[in-house]
Amino acid sequence: MLSPLLSGVSTVRHGFFTRQGGTSWARGDLNCGLAADDDPSHVDENRRRVRDHLPALALVSLTQTHSTEVVSLTAAPDWPRGRGPEGDGLVTRVPGLALGVLSADCGALLAVDPVAGVIGAAHSGWKGTAGNITRALIDAMAGQGAEPARIRLALGPMIRQASYEVGPEFPDHFRGAVADHERFFRPAARDGHFLGDIAGIIAAQAAAEGVTHFEDIGGDTYADPDRFFSARRSAHQRQPDSGRLISAIALQGDN
Numbered sequence: 001m002l003s004p005l006l007s008g009v010s011t012v013r014h015g016f017f018t019r020q021g022g023t024s025w026a027r028g029d030l031n032c033g034l035a036a037d038d039d040p041s042h043v044d045e046n047r048r049r050v051r052d053h054l055p056a057l058a059l060v061s062l063t064q065t066h067s068t069e070v071v072s073l074t075a076a077p078d079w080p081r082g083r084g085p086e087g088d089g090l091v092t093r094v095p096g097l098a099l100g101v102l103s104a105d106c107g108a109l110l111a112v113d114p115v116a117g118v119i120g121a122a123h124s125g126w127k128g129t130a131g132n133i134t135r136a137l138i139d140a141m142a143g144q145g146a147e148p149a150r151i152r153l154a155l156g157p158m159i160r161q162a163s164y165e166v167g168p169e170f171p172d173h174f175r176g177a178v179a180d181h182e183r184f185f186r187p188a189a190r191d192g193h194f195l196g197d198i199a200g201i202i203a204a205q206a207a208a209e210g211v212t213h214f215e216d217i218g219g220d221t222y223a224d225p226d227r228f229f230s231a232r233r234s235a236h237q238r239q240p241d242s243g244r245l246i247s248a249i250a251l252q253g254d255n
Contacts, residue, residue, distance in 0.1 A: 003154035005215035006249070009114045013054040014249040016108060016156035016217065018227040022046040024243060031229070033102050033244030034061075034083045044081060047246070050100070056250040057096035062087040064102060066127035070120075070140040073097065088133055089122035091140040096253025100246050104229040105159040105221050107202050108247035109137060113146035119249050120146075124155075129198050130173045134205040148210035156247050157219025157228055161186070161197040164222070164232075168192040178204045221245070 001016040022030030023042045030046050031038050051059040060082045062071060070089030076097050077084060090099040099121040101108045106125035112118070122128070122137040138148055165188045174181040178201050185194040199216055206214045221228035234242035 001156065001217060001219065003110065003215050003217050005152050005213060006110060006112060006154050009112050009152060011114060011117065011252050012112050012119060012249055013056070013252065014110050015050070015054065016110070016247045017050055017245060019229050019243060019245060020227065021049065029243055030246075031243035032100070032246035034081055036243055037241035038243070047082060050246055050248060051098060054098055054248060054250050056098035056248075057253060058082065059098040059100050059248060060084055060090070061100040061102060061246070062090060064088050064123050066125050068128055068131040068133040068136045070122065070133070070136045072140050072143060088124075088128050089120065089137045089140065091118065091120040091137070091144060093118050093144055093251070095251045098248045098250035100248040102244040102246055103156075103158065103221075104231040104242045104244050107158040107198060108156040108245070109134065109153060109202070110156070110247055110249040111137065111141065111151055111153045112249065113141060113150045114152070115150050116145035116147070117251060118144045118146040119251055121247065121249055124202055126173070126196075126198055129201055129205070130177050132177050132205055134202055135209055138209045138211065149212060151211050152213040153206050153211050153215070155199060155202055155214075155216045157217070157221050157245075158199060159222045159230065159232060160199060160220040161195045162223070163220055164196045164198065165190065166194050166196045168194070170194065170196060174201060177201065178208070
């Protein structure tokens with residue numbers, strides 16, 4: 001899946017990849033999670049397919065921990081199997097280096113400042129959103145010359161409000177994350193529970209940081225099992241490991 005906003009930048013290639021077109025679990029799944037319960041050779045092949053599709057010289061991702069840590073790369077790292085240290089965001093100006101983030105309901109953010117030649121990617125689950133990893137990503141990009149007003153930021157498929165029931169205490173996690181946080185939670189059918197709009201919070205956070213070029217490409221990971229992995233859906237259905245989607249962006253290089 002592509003973001004029209006990012007596709008308008010000729011110097012980058014990107015993709016919000018679905019679960020289709022891979023080798024995992026004998027059903028053609030494109031699981032790209034290195035920690036998933038999957039044959040490592042299948043995961044490596046899936047990631048190779050993503051890298052070649054972009055195309056890019058290398059594809060890297062982090063050991064995600066639902067943090068707000070962003071790693072800035074000034075050279076292509078030599079990480080085993082492309083898996084780096086703990087963190088949930090990546091920024092670089094290195095051509096040919098694809099930055100990947102993994103998700104299975106959480107938000108995936110891809111970004112570029114086409115003037116500065118800086119790209120970024122972030123994993124924004126509910127904890128990262130509560131901590132405002134969007135701000136951390138924009139700050140890290142600014143550290144490499146980007147300006148918020150020039151940044152194009154796209155949000156990929158994730159669990160949407162209609163599918164995301166949360167408990168009565170959950171909205172309080174976002175009290176300091178966004179202005180008027182209650183507006184992103186509407187009552188659920190179950191008494192005292194809410195439906196949470198994490199995508200809406202991410203969009204509001206981007207706007208608060210001065211990002212005017214923002215796009216949410218849509219897609220509900222929970223409600224669309226043909227295209228997306230969903231950790232919550234797998235848990236509700238008592239299924240094994242859900243797998244991980246990958247979203248990636250790369251500056252054009254000598255590919």
